[in-house]
Amino acid sequence: MNSLLMTNGKDISSNLFHSIDAEQSHLENAKRNNEVPRGRSLLIIDDRALDRQCLAYCISAHKMDMDVLAFGSMGEWERKRHDYPPLAAVLLNIGGRKIGDPGVSEEITRLSSAFEAPIIVLADADDLPQIMKALECGAKGYIPSSVSIDVCIEAIALSMAGGIFVPASSVFAMRQALESGSPAARPLAGMFTERQAEVVEALRRGKANKIIAYELNLRESTVKVHIRNIMKKVKATNRTEVAYKIKDLFPLNSVSATEVMKGNDH
Numbered sequence: 115m116n117s118l119l120m121t122n123g124k125d126i127s128s129n130l131f132h133s134i135d136a137e138q139s140h141l142e143n144a145k146r147n148n149e150v151p152r153g154r155s156l157l158i159i160d161d162r163a164l165d166r167q168c169l170a171y172c173i174s175a176h177k178m179d180m181d182v183l184a185f186g187s188m189g190e191w192e193r194k195r196h197d198y199p200p201l202a203a204v205l206l207n208i209g210g211r212k213i214g215d216p217g218v219s220e221e222i223t224r225l226s227s228a229f230e231a232p233i234i235v236l237a238d239a240d241d242l243p244q245i246m247k248a249l250e251c252g253a254k255g256y257i258p259s260s261v262s263i264d265v266c267i268e269a270i271a272l273s274m275a276g277g278i279f280v281p282a283s284s285v286f287a288m289r290q291a292l293e294s295g296s297p298a299a300r301p302l303a304g305m306f307t308e309r310q311a312e313v314v315e316a317l318r319r320g321k322a323n324k325i326i327a328y329e330l331n332l333r334e335s336t337v338k339v340h341i342r343n344i345m346k347k348v349k350a351t352n353r354t355e356v357a358y359k360i361k362d363l364f365p366l367n368s369v370s371a372t373e374v375m376k377g378n379d380h
Contacts, residue, residue, distance in 0.1 A: 153199040155181040156270065157231075159188055160207035169207070169236075172263045173270075188225065201231040203274050209259075210238045213247040226252025232273040236266070240281050250347060255279035278359075306344065313340045317357045 156178065160166035163186065170184040180202055185191040204225060213219050213235075225233045232254035237244070240258035248256050255273035257266055258281050269279035306314060309330070316326040323341075327334040341353050350356040 153180060154202035155183050155199045157191060157201055157204045158182065158184045158207065159186075159191070159204065160184070160209070161186045162207075162209065165207065165209070169205075173267060176263070176267055178267065178270075188221075201229060203231050203270055204229060204233050205236055205257075205270065206233060206253075207236040212239065213237075213244045213251070219247065219251050222248060222251040222253055226254075234270060234273050234279070245280050249278065249280070252349070256281070306347065310340050310344055310347075313337060314344060314356075314360055317341070317344075317353060318360050320357065 156173065158166050158170055158173075160169070166184040166186070170182045174182045181199055183191065183198055206222065206225065208218055211218050213222070222233060222235065233252060234255040234257060235248045235253045236257045236259060237248075238259050240260060245256045255269055255278055257269045257279065261269070261281070272279045312330055313326060316329065321329075323334050323337050326332070327337045330337070332340075341356065345351070345353070345356055348356055348359045350359055
């Protein structure tokens with residue numbers, strides 16, 4: 115069986131979940147009756163059949179308000195996409211592969227560009243460079259396989275609500291590196307160039323362009339170019355949004371929301 119559809123508790127009795135082959139049952143009835151699938155669905159992509167089926171079972175057992183689909187590849191899902199409700203999120207399980215492995219980062223980037231639904235990466239590793247690379251490619255969350263199923267579901271819900279989930283341990287590691295001034299903090303684990311990382315840190319502290327230019331010995335026009343490139347990388351529409359997004363990822367107690375707002379362009 116190449117694909118799996120979970121009913122998410124809608125027809126579950128005795129606290130059990132019910133799985134059906136995506137080729138059978140109500141899908142065929144829906145086609146015969148010209149019914150359009152309603153609701154929304156969580157799509158799990160994993161080329162390992164047992165892993166994806168077990169994960170689908172576990173998520174479905176928590177009765178999320180959506181169908182849980184499990185496919186071996188996006189190609190398999192795309193051939194049958196019209197049989198299912200619209201996507202609410204895509205959970206891409208890369209297992210032990212690295213974001214830098216051939217095809218992985220390209221797949222995340224392609225999915226992020228092709229779908230409005232958030233793309234969430236599930237992986238065995240939880241090292242910060244890999245996490246930042248995934249976010250740079252457009253992922254809206256990074257879930258290490260070491261977390262519990264409850265945390266996994268909460269992380270999916272957060273990404274669907276517009277947030278970005280990363281493991282707390284990685285955020286704390288980056289925060290400590292930033293506050294200690296460690297060279298390892300630059301260039302923000304590969305997400306930014308060294309100069310962009312310096313501009314990011316200034317933005318986090320609510321500094322205006324003129325001040326950033328003076329402190330970094332740059333032209334103000336050059337600072338603006340760096341900010342535009344940073345905005346593209348974090349998918350922000352203005353410098354204030356950049357500051358908030360970076361602040362959410364790497365909290366800094368000395369930066370308040372008011373200070374961030376004071377850093378408007380001059």
